Amino acid sequence: xxxxxxxxxxxxxxxxxxxxxxxxxxxxxxxxxxxxxxxxxxxxxxxxxxxxxxxxxxxxxxxxxxxxxxxxxxxxxxxxxxxxxxxxxxxxxxxxxxxxxxxxxxxxxxxxxxxxxxxxxxxxxxxxxxxxxxxxxxxxxxxxxxxxxxxxxxxxxxxxxxxxxxxxxxxxxxxxxxxxxxxxxxxxxxxxxxxxxxxxxxxxxxxxxxxxxxxxxxxxxxxxxxxxxxxxxxxxxxxxxxxxxxxxxxxxxxxxxxxxxxxxxxxxxxxxxxxxxxxxxxxxxxxxxxxxxxxxxxxxxxxxxxxxxxxxxxxxxxxxxxxxxxxxxxxxxxxxxxxxxxxxxxxxxxxxxxxxxxxxxxxxxxxxxxxxxxxxxxxxxxxxxxxxxxxxxxxxxxxxxxxxxxxxxxxxxxxxxxxxxxxxxxxxxxxxxxxxxxxxxxxxxxxxxxxxxxxxxxxxxxxxxxxxxxxxxxxxxxxxxxxxxxxxxxxxxxxxxxxxxxxxxxxxxxxxxxxxxxxxxxxxxxxxxxxxxxxxxxxxxxxxxxxxxxxxxxxxxxxxxxxxxxxxxxxxxxxxxxxxxxxxxxxxxxxxxxxxxxxxxxxxxxxxxxxxxxxxxxxxxxxxxxxxxxxxxxxxxxxxxxxxxxxxxxxxxxxxxxxxxxxxxxxxxxxxxxxxxxxxxxxxxxxxxxxxxxxxxxxxxxxxxxxxxxxxxxxxxxxxxxxxxxxxxxxxxxxxxxxxxxxxxxxxxxxxxxxxxxxxxxxxxxxxxxxxxxxxxxxxxxxxxxxxxxxxxxxxxxxxxxxxxxxxxxxxxxxxxxxxxxxxxxxxxxxxxxxxxxxxxxxxxxxxxxxxxxxxxxxxxxxxxxxxxxxxxxxxxxxxxxxxxxxxxxxxxxxxxxxxxxxxxxxxxxxxxxxxxxxxxxxxxxxxxxxxxxxxxxxxxxxxxxxxxxxxxxx
Numbered sequence: 001x002x003x004x005x006x007x008x009x010x011x012x013x014x015x016x017x018x019x020x021x022x023x024x025x026x027x028x029x030x031x032x033x034x035x036x037x038x039x040x041x042x043x044x045x046x047x048x049x050x051x052x053x054x055x056x057x058x059x060x061x062x063x064x065x066x067x068x069x070x071x072x073x074x075x076x077x078x079x080x081x082x083x084x085x086x087x088x089x090x091x092x093x094x095x096x097x098x099x100x101x102x103x104x105x106x107x108x109x110x111x112x113x114x115x116x117x118x119x120x121x122x123x124x125x126x127x128x129x130x131x132x133x134x135x136x137x138x139x140x141x142x143x144x145x146x147x148x149x150x151x152x153x154x155x156x157x158x159x160x161x162x163x164x165x166x167x168x169x170x171x172x173x174x175x176x177x178x179x180x181x182x183x184x185x186x187x188x189x190x191x192x193x194x195x196x197x198x199x200x201x202x203x204x205x206x207x208x209x210x211x212x213x214x215x216x217x218x219x220x221x222x223x224x225x226x227x228x229x230x231x232x233x234x235x236x237x238x239x240x241x242x243x244x245x246x247x248x249x250x251x252x253x254x255x256x257x258x259x260x261x262x263x264x265x266x267x268x269x270x271x272x273x274x275x276x277x278x279x280x281x282x283x284x285x286x287x288x289x290x291x292x293x294x295x296x297x298x299x300x301x302x303x304x305x306x307x308x309x310x311x312x313x314x315x316x317x318x319x320x321x322x323x324x325x326x327x328x329x330x331x332x333x334x335x336x337x338x339x340x341x342x343x344x345x346x347x348x349x350x351x352x353x354x355x356x357x358x359x360x361x362x363x364x365x366x367x368x369x370x371x372x373x374x375x376x377x378x379x380x381x382x383x384x385x386x387x388x389x390x391x392x393x394x395x396x397x398x399x400x401x402x403x404x405x406x407x408x409x410x411x412x413x414x415x416x417x418x419x420x421x422x423x424x425x426x427x428x429x430x431x432x433x434x435x436x437x438x439x440x441x442x443x444x445x446x447x448x449x450x451x452x453x454x455x456x457x458x459x460x461x462x463x464x465x466x467x468x469x470x471x472x473x474x475x476x477x478x479x480x481x482x483x484x485x486x487x488x489x490x491x492x493x494x495x496x497x498x499x500x501x502x503x504x505x506x507x508x509x510x511x512x513x514x515x516x517x518x519x520x521x522x523x524x525x526x527x528x529x530x531x532x533x534x535x536x537x538x539x540x541x542x543x544x545x546x547x548x549x550x551x552x553x554x555x556x557x558x559x560x561x562x563x564x565x566x567x568x569x570x571x572x573x574x575x576x577x578x579x580x581x582x583x584x585x586x587x588x589x590x591x592x593x594x595x596x597x598x599x600x601x602x603x604x605x606x607x608x609x610x611x612x613x614x615x616x617x618x619x620x621x622x623x624x625x626x627x628x629x630x631x632x633x634x635x636x637x638x639x640x641x642x643x644x645x646x647x648x649x650x651x652x653x654x655x656x657x658x659x660x661x662x663x664x665x666x667x668x669x670x671x672x673x674x675x676x677x678x679x680x681x682x683x684x685x686x687x688x689x690x691x692x693x694x695x696x697x698x699x700x701x702x703x704x705x706x707x708x709x710x711x712x713x714x715x716x717x718x719x720x721x722x723x724x725x726x727x728x729x730x731x732x733x734x735x736x737x738x739x740x741x742x743x744x745x746x747x748x749x750x751x752x753x754x755x756x757x758x759x760x761x762x763x764x765x766x767x768x769x770x771x772x773x774x775x776x777x778x779x780x781x782x783x784x785x786x787x788x789x790x791x792x793x794x795x796x797x798x799x800x801x802x803x804x805x806x807x808x809x810x811x812x813x814x815x816x817x818x819x820x821x822x823x824x825x826x827x828x829x830x831x832x833x834x835x836x837x838x839x840x841x842x843x844x845x846x847x848x849x850x851x852x853x854x855x856x857x858x859x860x861x862x863x864x865x866x867x868x869x870x871x872x873x874x875x876x877x878x879x880x881x882x883x884x885x886x887x888x889x890x891x892x893x894x895x896x897x898x899x900x901x902x903x904x905x906x907x908x909x910x911x912x913x914x915x916x917x918x919x920x921x922x923x924x925x926x927x928x929x930x931x932x933x934x935x936x937x938x939x940x941x942x943x944x945x946x947x948x949x950x951x952x953x954x955x
Contacts (some may be wrong), residue, residue: 140177176222350389487533543583555588711825736910763805770801805828834890867943
């Protein structure tokens, strides 16, 4: 806590802090704090006017109480807010400092901001216009800290802050502070640039001009983050022209500044490295402005940069590699060198480097893997992953040729789980058809032998091993052995259904694998502890090919093996074993009595499915015995080959000879986020869940807010004479299938709400639900008149689902003597996973690309992935209404003049489990009718779900 401000020692504050620190018991500290609060409140309420020193001292004590009690005493110190405002108005720096500092701690609380908002804004405007630079600095500090969490500050003060930034008479320290404060305001509300296009260009031009002063880089370090945000979020095209200038500045820092010929950089050196903070900011901005050649629709690439600039950037990378591979005198110097090295090498792949340059970068990074510092090893692996992903084969070949043994050694000996995860990501990137067996064997050995590995890492490794074997395997025997070994690991937690089901498909389609697979499965079954995935695989394949293992294990012994595993597995696996018993009975009728007794026992099972199967199988056996019919042979005939068109892997492994074509696995690469699967409940629980959902009676006029929420990211969800519900939807930029929904409940009457309870009801929560609702923050139970409370939750879209199955919000509360309820449907459809284009972004899809993709989808899916509908709209300008709606939903408009009154639109639908799907739309406006045609890269009902959302948003 600050005890000295402006050479004015606050002894009372020092004594209070010393008293608290000397008390050992929490109860004693609490009594001391309460007594001090009472004393301060008494002093503030005294008729005697406090002088500035006293007011400053008491406010500082309140600030310390707020900090030392972990913010729990906010309600107890609210009485001091007016005194803080008086300190703000003081003309003495130390008093104004304490006032601003205390409010910086408290202002993010809505209750504080609403109480003193007008006074604070008025004083901020006065201080920003002051001729005293110290006062201006304090005001800018306050805005930089609090501006990002208060929209009113942005609206009221953005022009004043920009005036300080642009003024030629402002001191450099004020320009630095104002640039950071302005960045905080812009992040809070980027639309301040978009309201007026002319103003946007003038403001950006003024900001960019601050980078012209190359004689002193201090201001530039503060302005670069602001320019980067503008380039990324506001107007990319206005910043592209900076590439040569930024490259020259980077060249001056990295190349000229390290040759010893530029003595002016000595004062800017840190740990013997010139301007490391400026270098990292420059590279970060250049990373935004320059794109890799594989994603060049919006950004410029190395091919668009002049050779002089490109040469300077390449020299910077080369020079940094030289610095990074040299020894460092101390840890601080090494840390700074590594920071600069990582930033430049991650950027180097965008400069179209030669194979030799890439190999040099790989060598420099791999030399850091032997570091004793955990952060250095982690950042090195992260940079290697980036380099191999962006530079492609040259970087991958450089690692494969010279550093694989080093990576395997690190895998065997590393104990830090975060580094192991990153190392596995790198190995995953490096895997191809030639080294897949080597890498998979190492990963399996790590999973089997590692003693200190948590189950989450094992789960991630299991998923990645499954992906790699499926993606690159060309040896069917090896594929079977690895898949079985993976399935046999009982200490992993991942969804293994895809693995064992695909393995069964491969084996069924390849006769040469029948004997090998059955022999291995028999060995696994004889072990004391067998994973459920192995039991499922054995139940299917040994039941089909029991004749192949009779010489090693009789049918009766095999029956006993399955009965031994029966009560250790889930109900789904038990149902499979019951079917296997019928296949064993078909192969050897001598076990009939044992089979019948087992089925009779299961007639008393608690699970309806097991009861039903046991009853039906007993009836089949009884029918055969009474009529002499071979019904079992008909019902349990041999499995026919699977269709290789639905499983591309079958095209490589399903029939000999094997091909060498790589195919993309249907496993998601997001498998590293795998979750522990839960056993599916019975069908009765599913019916209860859906029944509870369908029985909810929705409130009157719920459709208005529902349709509004589908279309707009924020607005009013519901309003009545009692309550008003506002909503805000915040999709995750890094995970578009995840959206955070914030609901604000407002009490509109003069009576309090009591027992305010909310419930979110999903269409289904069992059996692989289409979406998952996760509550983050619940509203308060009691809401005073005029008060508002917040309710936050997340919606994760796992699969496509009809918009009519969106979550239901149920709200109940007491008001006066009555009990009231509100039941609404939350406007979250499949279109909620479409991210809108960023402001100022260039189109991602041109008209020729749209036409080509439309034809490609038609050729691949025909009418299966298409949906058509006609919507009647009562609007004056139907075309403008449709265009506005489509843009609000996040779809990109493809500009075209070929077809009148017709919109072409494109977008990406995101789901967690099924992956991402392209979506193309044609919307033709005729009078008051809109004809919608939607095509998606999914052959299911996805297009219909999208059209349903469009219809509800248009009407």
